[in-house]
Amino acid sequence: MKIALCVNHDKYLKDGMFSADRYVESHLREFYRLLKEAVEDKGDEIHTLDLYEDLAQPDVFLFFDYPLFNPLEYSAVKWKNYRRMRKVLQDTGRKILYIWESPLYNKGNFNPENYRQFDKVLCYSPLEIPNYEYFPYSIRRTDVSRCRVISRQEFDSRKLSCMITSNKLIQGNGYDLRYEIVDYFENRSDGFDLYGVNWIFEGISKAARVILRKKYAARPPKNYKGSCDSKQDTFEHYRFGFAIENLYGFPGYVSEKLFDVLTADCVPVYTGSNIMEGTIPKDIFVDIEAFASLKQLDDYLRAMSYEEYAGFLERKIEFLHSPQFADYFHQANVGRMMDVIYGKNEG
Known part of the structure; x- marks a missing residue:
């Protein structure tokens, strides 16, 4: 199986979402690194959309937030990536929307008209749609042993x-x-x-x-x-x-x-x-x-x-x-994401 990760930020392209050498918020990078490892353990592959020359190649398109383009932040790379994501939405194919940003940053995430373009919509907030699945905020596994009742x-x-x-x-x-x-x-x-x-x-x-x-x-x-x-x-x-x-x-x-x-x-x-x-x-x-x-x-x-x-x-x-x-840890959420991508009944 080939999975395409569709992202808005140009620094996330060329598999930058998984890289420690790019500007990616550390908690996000760890989640996607663990997801990449889980996919590769199955013998499959996941890359950002720009690394697939032919849009017919991927079996699944995983959108990290709804496609967004800000003209004030124009670049040829961003524009090309945005147009390709829009084309994916117009074509057939299995598409998953993973909502991360709030409406303050991405109003497209919470426009009900957009949900029809996806097979599954994952979100921390309850949505009254049949293809919705609850997906809590994802954080790093944290050592809480230092937390104590102070004197x-x-x-x-x-x-x-x-x-x-x-x-x-x-x-x-x-x-x-x-x-x-x-x-x-x-x-x-x-x-x-x-x-x-x-x-x-x-x-x-x-x-x-x-x-x-x-x-x-x-x-x-x-x-x-x-x-x-x-x-x-x-x-x-x-x-x-x-x-x-x-x-x-x-x-x-x-x-x-x-x-x-x-x-x-x-x-x-x-x-x-x-x-x-x-x-x-x-x-x-x-x-x-x-x-x-x-x-x-x-x-x-x-x-x-x-x-x-x-x-x-x-x-x-x-x-x-x-x-x-523990339900908020990346490991739990990667498990949820794998269930969504592959189906809960697959071993």
């Missing part, structure tokens, strides 16, 4: 909270909430530290953002501490870590932002309305939406007793050692 002495010595996020030009939903949190703590000297990239600008980049009146273009927030090498190591200096999805209030959309804090010795402060019942327990994080204002949330975090905090950690640790958490 009262360590609880007392830790700073209150932090957030690790980049400063992008995108606006709306979770991006706006992150700015609200940064703004709230801007003139408070304690209780919050900010880490991440793209908070300090120079030259044309700085001038453009100033002209566009983007927040913190001229200077970083007062609580900004720079970038960090390890999210886990950083979170473990704080009692609480803010985890704000790019899109919240969208059923099933849970990304690495929550898992980054969950797998550290820290309690997540999260936008949790997108958690579906039966997946991630809602009592292992502080739900931002349970509070009428950021001040109420801040007051609650500052007043939390050691006993209540230890309870969050105990419940979190129980989840991290459960089959429910």
Whole structure:
């Protein structure tokens, strides 16, 4: 069997999706590397679409998000790849859509008219279509042995909270909430530290953002501490870590932002309305939406007793050692993908 991986990003082409030498988010690269190994173990092959000269060669077309082309990012390579993907959708052949990005990044992923072009649609969010199959967010197998219930002495010595996020030009939903949190703590000297990239600008980049009146273009927030090498190591200096999805209030959309804090010795402060019942327990994080204002949330975090905090950690640790958490690992999702490609009854 020959499988064609259809991708939007030009750096993913020429099998870049599997390569450590290209820019591919590490958690994505590992998932597709494991999938490639599983396919090759069967004696079959999987390559990105551009490596198949004849579109009649592949037996299965696996789309990583719906075909998207941004004229502002035009290149001859991108345009050719996009046109070939569109042709695949118009022709006969077995096609699978694996939805990864939220509607903020790819509206085509959530246009019901598009689902008719696929034999199967895999998504973390429930879709009212006959060819839908649930597919949770995929993460690396994580060593959770470092997660423990910290001592009262360590609880007392830790700073209150932090957030690790980049400063992008995108606006709306979770991006706006992150700015609200940064703004709230801007003139408070304690209780919050900010880490991440793209908070300090120079030259044309700085001038453009100033002209566009983007927040913190001229200077970083007062609580900004720079970038960090390890999210886990950083979170473990704080009692609480803010985890704000790019899109919240969208059923099933849970990304690495929550898992980054969950797998550290820290309690997540999260936008949790997108958690579906039966997946991630809602009592292992502080739900931002349970509070009428950021001040109420801040007051609650500052007043939390050691006993209540230890309870969050105990419940979190129980989840991290459960089959429910392991269900998010790449290995489990590669198994799901192989079942979709080959059929669940094949050995």
